Amino acid sequence: MPRNNSTTLASSIAAAGAPSSRLLVGSDAHATWEELAAGSILNCPPDELAGSCVLLATISQFAAAAVLIQLDGLARRIVLYPPDLSREHLDFVAAITEADLIVSDQPPAESANMRAVRVTPSPKASHLERSNKDVQCETEWILLTSGTTGRPKMVQHTLSSLTAAIEPGYDPARVWSTFYDIRRYGGLQIFLRALITGTPLVLKSSTETASEYLASAAIHGVTHILGTPSHWRRALASPAASLIAPQYVRLSGEIADQAILNNLCKQYPQATIAHAFASTEAGVAFVVEDGLMGLPANALTHTSGVEMKVDRGTLRVRSNRTAMRYMGADSRPLKDAEGYVDTGDALESRNGRYYFAGRLDGVINVGGLKVHPEEVEAVINRHPEVSMSLVSSRKSPIMGAIVIADVVLRTPSIDNGKVASTLQQDILHFCRGELAPHKVPATINFVPSLDLAGSGKMVRRHA
Amino acid sequence: MNVRSEVIAQFKQVAQEQDKDLAPLKDDLALIDSGLDSLCFAVVVARLENSLGVDPFSTDEDVRFPVTFGDFIGFYEHAAQ
DSSP, rough: OOOOOOHHHHHHHHHHHOOTTEEOOSSEEEEEEHHHHHHBBSSGGGGGGGEEEEEEESOOOHHHHHHHHHHHHSSSSEOOOTTTSSSGGGGHHHHHHOOOOESSSSSSSSTTTSSEEEBOOOOOTTTOOOOOOOOEEEEEEEEEETTTTSSSSSEEHHHHHHHTTOOOOOTTTEEEESOOOOOOOHHHHHHHHHHHOOOEEEEOOSSSSHHHHHHHHHHHHEEEEOOHHHHHHHHTTGGGGGOOOOOOOEEEOOOOOOHHHHHHHHHHHTOOOOOOEEETTTEEEEEOSSSSSSHHHHHHHTTTTEEEETTTTEEEEETTTTEEEEEEETTOOSOOSOOOOEEEEEEEEEEEEEEEEEEEEOOOTTTTEOOHHHHHHHHHSSTEEEEEEEEEEEEEEEEEEEEEEEEEEGGGGSSSSHHHHHHHHHHHHHHHSSSSSGGSSEEEEOOSSOOOOOSSSSSOOOO | OOOOHHHHHHHHHHHHTTTTOOOOOOTTBBBBGSSSOHHHHHHHHHHHHHHOOOTTTTEEEEEEEOOOOHHHHHHHHHHHH
């Protein structure tokens, strides 16, 4: 149900109709949604920021949540600066977004050109309340995504586009949590969903390991939990995975292969294991809950509120959930003339079902034949000894490029000598049974871990 | 590590993996007649880079791929020095 443009986040909390004890739990602080709507953690009266362009650059996720609630409908623009993004881009982002001031919990003088507003530890003691919780201007929400040049891309949303996929309605049995940071699209969706439905939300600190986070989620009785397939592969490698007993597990941000869906189903037999497609630009497109990778063909044509099509091999999405535009004078259009966002994700049809092949910009060209790294990873990940894998290209004097794989084993101790060599052969043999010869990795390299970006996706080096 | 024995081992391993009939590996064997295709050679070169630590074809843009098996071994022996 689309939301009314005249509601703000703060007024949504009162409208949720939930008991007043529902908490937002951060690693550094916690408060009820009502406390967050009533008090401010800014060290100046929020009304001073009316009409401003605010660069929200706290490291604390809880502080960012509190500031978002205070400033939505008051500030002209809020720029959500993710905590893992290098601070060297602050001035660039501030310039493009015309930021007037920076809200930060870090030492001052990060950016000499802007007024700095500090945050206090908790909204509870504040006397600096916003005088009017209604909409004074429709705030532009600016999300940052990784750009190919190293500089972030700035994507403009409104509260309406960000909340268009959210069904209001309080469910007392839910406690939400997510591996994602709320300054990124996936995490922001869960933050807004929890706020609008008045449901508790447990935030993950960027400094917490997967094990520490799962232990914290268990203490708070989390029932609905979201992350990327890579987040979940790491989580399942931890004994702490058994501490939680979720009812609902959702994956997004990367292709959910059959191995991770099966492994989650085995670990959490009581839970619905869902995977969704969403991106900062395209918004939430669809959710699949049948336990299988890919999506039924009718999901493409019969998802309420979202129009989708495959054009020149990639998924295109049109809905009221998509972003408006990229910011910056030299940025390319975010949508085509008909309003469709090209997701850049290659979709292939087989036997009445669509499957994600991979990112169009990640294709490896082996002697003129295309290989999607994700397709090869999906096969390797089905091997019983494999926890996760990253397929990349190596320059080849003969083929132009060849496929190689870095593999994390479930039992790292077997990564030595003769056992490792036998296992490499076994994984390669498994790949040869499933993949065309040019897609089989030339080498398998066992590694202790694979890097995840702040978005929770595996870090890929595009050749 | 003995370069010659490592090269021979990789030729045999890749031929077996790719289900190719490998000709007897004599020094005057033309690589084009070895039974391996170009994907096989690409895999052999990648594996040898891992085991020997050198890729003689990546060091010089103008390098020409060897013609015989003996030339191939010579490339690696030279690069490994």
